[in-house]
Amino acid sequence: MSTLHLNEFSDSANQAIAATRQIVADLHAELPRNDLVAWTAGNVSQRVDLGEDAPEPVPAVFVIKPSGVSYDELTASNMVVCTLDGTKIDDDTSTGLSPSSDTAAHAYVYRHMPAVGGVVHTHSAYATSWAARGEVIPCVLTMMADEFGGDVPVGPFALIGDDSIGRGIVETLQGSRSPAVLMDRHGPFTIGAGAQEAVKAAVLCEEVARTVHLARAYGEPQRIAQHQIDALYARYQNVYGQKDHA
Numbered sequence: 001m002s003t004l005h006l007n008e009f010s011d012s013a014n015q016a017i018a019a020t021r022q023i024v025a026d027l028h029a030e031l032p033r034n035d036l037v038a039w040t041a042g043n044v045s046q047r048v049d050l051g052e053d054a055p056e057p058v059p060a061v062f063v064i065k066p067s068g069v070s071y072d073e074l075t076a077s078n079m080v081v082c083t084l085d086g087t088k089i090d091d092d093t094s095t096g097l098s099p100s101s102d103t104a105a106h107a108y109v110y111r112h113m114p115a116v117g118g119v120v121h122t123h124s125a126y127a128t129s130w131a132a133r134g135e136v137i138p139c140v141l142t143m144m145a146d147e148f149g150g151d152v153p154v155g156p157f158a159l160i161g162d163d164s165i166g167r168g169i170v171e172t173l174q175g176s177r178s179p180a181v182l183m184d185r186h187g188p189f190t191i192g193a194g195a196q197e198a199v200k201a202a203v204l205c206e207e208v209a210r211t212v213h214l215a216r217a218y219g220e221p222q223r224i225a226q227h228q229i230d231a232l233y234a235r236y237q238n239v240y241g242q243k244d245h246a
């Protein structure tokens with residue numbers, strides 16, 4: 001198939017893509033702000049559903065950062081637009097501006113988890129130290145029950161560059177309440193309804209990785225009973241926060 005260009009999409013699709021490029025560029029600033037990344041090693045993406053405006057066979061695209069570019073230099077105009085097979089479209093960025101090296105993993109998640117609208121990857125220090133040991137973070141804090149609905153699971157060891165990481169994320173998170181997976185000896189990947197929710201999960205994943213690590217330095221924290229985890233999860237997911245307020 002020849003390279004798609006943005007001008008093949010409808011006006012409303014272009015507006016949705018432009019808005020998403022701004023959202024994804026802005027959310028990348030949260031990674032260094034929350035101390036989740038070193039240098040350029042972390043990325044955020046968000047799906048754009050094109051609905052009835054889709055030029056067949058492209059029902060959705062996603063927006064992700066270019067690889068290896070400083071967070072300070074990320075703007076809406078250098079966010080890369082890809083089809084769900086991970087191919088960059090002609091998106092008015094330079095042809096030399098390659099998407100993140102984790103693009104194939106994000107694309108695999110979008111293809112296999114239709115409810116997921118945002119994906120984040122970081123190498124945040126404490127979560128990555130659990131990943132380095134291949135150790136599940138046990139649900140010993142109410143915040144974990146709230147956000148993750150249980151333990152933060154570990155996914156398989158997988159090499160970067162093809163579908164392997166994406167397959168590991170999907171295998172681990174499909175059917176799980178957790179929006180975070182610690183990929184074995186790599187680091188955390190998080191998902192959400194949109195990129196903002198996935199960034200939130202990345203921030204909270206690092207927070208619970210840090211606090212459980214600190215707790216274990218002085219003792220053996222106890223896992224919360226399953227019925228209490230279920231009650232906390234139900235309350236946080238359904239009652240916490242403001243109604244009709246992002």
Ligand SMILES: O=C(CO)[C@@H](O)[C@H](O)COP(=O)(O)O
Nearest residue numbers: 040041042043067068100101
């Ligand atoms: O884990 C790795 C590399 O080992 C990746 O997560 C990269 O560190 C992400 O960098 P970008 O290509 O997104 O800039």
